[in-house]
Amino acid sequence: MKQVEDSIFPMEDALEMILMFDRSGNISYANGAARQKLEYDDALCGRHISEVFPNTFPAGKGVEEADSLSQNELCSLVAYRRNHTCFPVEAKILKEASNPEEYICMANDILEREYLGREIERIRQEAEQAAKVKSEFVANVTHELRTPVNGVLGNIRELFDRPLDEVTLKSLHLVERCCDDMNKIINSILDFSKLEAGKFTLEPRKFHFRNMMDYVKSNHINKITEKGLNFFMTVSPQIPEYIIGDELRIVQILNNLLSNAQKFTSIGKISVEAVKTAQVNNRIELFFIVSDTGIGIDKADTDKLFQSFSQVDASISRKYGGTGLGLNISKQLAELMGGRIEVESEKNKGSTFSFSIWVEGCEEEGALQASGIGEQQPGMAAGASFEEEDLLEDIRVYGTEENQKNLKKNLSKLILCVEMENWEKAEMFMEIVRELTAQAPQDIKRTALRLKMAIQKEDYEKVAKAFEELNNFL
Ligand code: ADP
Numbered sequence: 001m002k003q004v005e006d007s008i009f010p011m012e013d014a015l016e017m018i019l020m021f022d023r024s025g026n027i028s029y030a031n032g033a034a035r036q037k038l039e040y041d042d043a044l045c046g047r048h049i050s051e052v053f054p055n056t057f058p059a060g061k062g063v064e065e066a067d068s069l070s071q072n073e074l075c076s077l078v079a080y081r082r083n084h085t086c087f088p089v090e091a092k093i094l095k096e097a098s099n100p101e102e103y104i105c106m107a108n109d110i111l112e113r114e115y116l117g118r119e120i121e122r123i124r125q126e127a128e129q130a131a132k133v134k135s136e137f138v139a140n141v142t143h144e145l146r147t148p149v150n151g152v153l154g155n156i157r158e159l160f161d162r163p164l165d166e167v168t169l170k171s172l173h174l175v176e177r178c179c180d181d182m183n184k185i186i187n188s189i190l191d192f193s194k195l196e197a198g199k200f201t202l203e204p205r206k207f208h209f210r211n212m213m214d215y216v217k218s219n220h221i222n223k224i225t226e227k228g229l230n231f232f233m234t235v236s237p238q239i240p241e242y243i244i245g246d247e248l249r250i251v252q253i254l255n256n257l258l259s260n261a262q263k264f265t266s267i268g269k270i271s272v273e274a275v276k277t278a279q280v281n282n283r284i285e286l287f288f289i290v291s292d293t294g295i296g297i298d299k300a301d302t303d304k305l306f307q308s309f310s311q312v313d314a315s316i317s318r319k320y321g322g323t324g325l326g327l328n329i330s331k332q333l334a335e336l337m338g339g340r341i342e343v344e345s346e347k348n349k350g351s352t353f354s355f356s357i358w359v360e361g362c363e364e365e366g367a368l369q370a371s372g373i374g375e376q377q378p379g380m381a382a383g384a385s386f387e388e389e390d391l392l393e394d395i396r397v398y399g400t401e402e403n404q405k406n407l408k409k410n411l412s413k414l415i416l417c418v419e420m421e422n423w424e425k426a427e428m429f430m431e432i433v434r435e436l437t438a439q440a441p442q443d444i445k446r447t448a449l450r451l452k453m454a455i456q457k458e459d460y461e462k463v464a465k466a467f468e469e470l471n472n473f474l
Pocket of ligand 1: 256260292295297325328351
């Protein structure tokens with residue numbers, strides 16, 4: 001007897017009802033769930049199975065006489081409690097393998113299962129609603145934060161036009177940098193909350209790939225060379241001149257990886273490489289590699305790097321700052337573009353971050369500007385000839401042909417975004433316009449600032465006016 005009890009012990013605690021009965025229908029065992037749901041306590045054994053399933057088994061007769069019974073298949077039965085109330089069950093009746101004279105019935109309370117299903121659905125909806133409220137709250141707060149930050153920024157930039165002593169000027173530059181940093185954090189939180197809420201959409205457009213890479217280079221080269229680091233950039237000639245993809249988001253990932261590389265490297269070099277790794281019809285897989293010779297990351301820590309708010313340890317956030325959102329956003333963006341991001345790193349030796357994305361190529365095969373890797377002077381990017389460097393410099397000098405051409409192009413992209421009410425993207429183009437007008441005369445810089453403020457306030461009329469004015473200068 002002890003042995004039988006031991007062998008049926010796992011059934012005793014099962015969530016479904018389990019009944020064992022012989023050929024003549026006498027119940028020999030009922031597990032805890034059966035005794036509790038049928039309200040028999042310990043008094044089920046010895047009863048006839050027809051007391052539990054009167055619609056299926058004829059009273060006092062053998063099991064085989066139940067004609068509506070299909071063994072081994074799920075069937076819908078009605079189970080009766082001791083007090084003659086009933087409930088629907090989904091049941092399976094099997095012959096015991098070791099003893100063909102014995103039958104086992106396993107039954108689930110359908111109403112209870114449906115109730116649980118509804119409960120799970122209700123909890124899921126509540127969680128979804130809570131997540132939605134949270135991301136809307138985060139989006140609203142960050143949006144509201146932008147207005148005062150940009151108000152401070154705008155006023156500071158107005159002050160730069162006045163005669164200021166050196167100390168005040170230094171303080172103002174510091175405040176300006178703090179506001180820029182704050183804006184970066186706000187934008188990261190906005191992106192993160194949108195990605196989490198699944199509200200993030202990519203906006204692919206045709207763009208000039210090498211111009212984009214030059215733009216990325218121009219964003220970082222000064223800070224990298226100021227630290228005395230070497231910088232190398234290589235773009236494979238296999239990559240077509242024009243591609244269709246979300247340029248701003250590709251730039252965002254590269255900017256994040258390069259900012260980190262620059263932040264965590266004090267000696268050696270930083271390099272960026274872009275290669276084409278696959279092609280299916282006109283779909284192209286691009287692979288980017290950003291390497292540095294910086295502080296590196298422990299193997300044990302690399303797994304958590306791409307989680308949100310994750311920094312390797314508290315001392316890193318104290319020393320280097322940061323929110324721990326950049327890599328998570330980069331990972332989600334790369335995945336949205338059909339790719340993935342990975343890291344290989346060794347403590348005190350350096351890190352290599354790589355990511356892939358899928359884009360569309362705009363021409364058959366580009367045997368274009370070939371680029372090579374080699375030892376370079378600090379600040380000189382591999383693959384960029386002196387002429388290209390000059391061109392890059394020209395873009396920044398207000399009034400040059402390159403500068404005006406790029407200004408017009410970015411202004412028209414900007415106004416298109418405004419018309420589509422994509423204010424965030426308009427702001428990104430505004431950043432480019434601001435850089436292209438950084439060396440312009442004061443009245444042009446002021447108009448650009450008014451345009452920026454109007455975009456930040458999402459004030460269509462003021463945007464249109466400032467845009468018109470800026471366009472007239474060109
Ligand atoms: P943060 O804004 O804090 O830099 P990220 O998500 O971009 O956020 O990076 C998360 C953490 O990953 C960093 O705080 C740092 O600990 C580590 N990390 C990222 N890039 C590098 C790198 N190139 N070298 C060393 N550590 C890195």
